[in-house]
Amino acid sequence: MKLVSDIRELQRYLGALSSHGTVGFVPTMGALHKGHLSLVEKAMTENDLVVVSIFVNPTQFNDSSDLERYPRNLDADLTLLEPLGCHFVFQPSVEAIYPEPDNRIFDLGGLDKVMEGKFRPGHFNGVAQVVSRLFEFVKPDNAYFGLKDFQQLAIIRYLTAQMKFPVNIIACPIIREANGLAMSSRNELLSEEERRNAAVIYQTLNKSHALKESYSVSGLEKWIQSEINKNAFMDVEYAEIVDTDTLQPVESWSNPGTKIVCVAVWCGKVRLIDNMVFN
Ligand code: PAF
16 A cells, blocks of 8 residues: 555556556545445455545635544554555645645536535535546546435536546445444544434434325424434434435425435534435
8 A cells, every 4th residue: 555645646656557457546535434444445346456535625614613623644544544455545735636726616517506505505616626636636447435425426426427537436335333323534523422312313314214104205304303303412404305316305205206315413513414215
């Protein structure tokens, strides 16, 4: 496993090696957990070379204190990656990714205007800026993203099609802690007590499936919100049932298409997101 921070150096290595097979890419912001590791493991089984990037992208943080508090621990990340046998860890500086301010505004087809987009203005434009740069540098054949960030995944698929990046976007399942809490780098910022209580998010999403027959779509959204809010540690920002393709709100269960419930919940100062597809 080679740690590279210089883009040209990475491109030299990849240029020399990539004619021998496929390149798998796992972009991350570090503070790695089992969810990230599952992406790397999948990439390892499906590619000849695997690059993991660790870059806390400033342009996707709409709140500067969130950027400051974002957990960073390169040594621990490298210790977790080493046994997986990935080939390159790319850890560029902010100046390397953005030698000049990135003023590009992406048309993300309106997928960026709902849910996370409403509460974190500019966030997905920042994600599109960094992912497009990373794709240009790494030129992966396959790129791996977790389904926990369902809206991000939809936006990256849209961006990839718009920009005609020759890369397959591979969606990987949510990995959960033993109590059901979706794994996230931000979980590190929770106290033990908050972490225990945050299990209510998954438990509620799970229960909501059985209640589909008893509530209208908006009634079930309200039920989810009030059920999670019954826990004194939780404060729901949104609970929305949307179409998995368009991310637009669903009005009725009889609407065609697959539906997913997405939530954002404040637990103290930490904002958690989760989702579950309705079968
Ligand atoms: O999901 C993340 O960790 C980030 O949004 C990503 C895709 C690495 C871009 O910074």
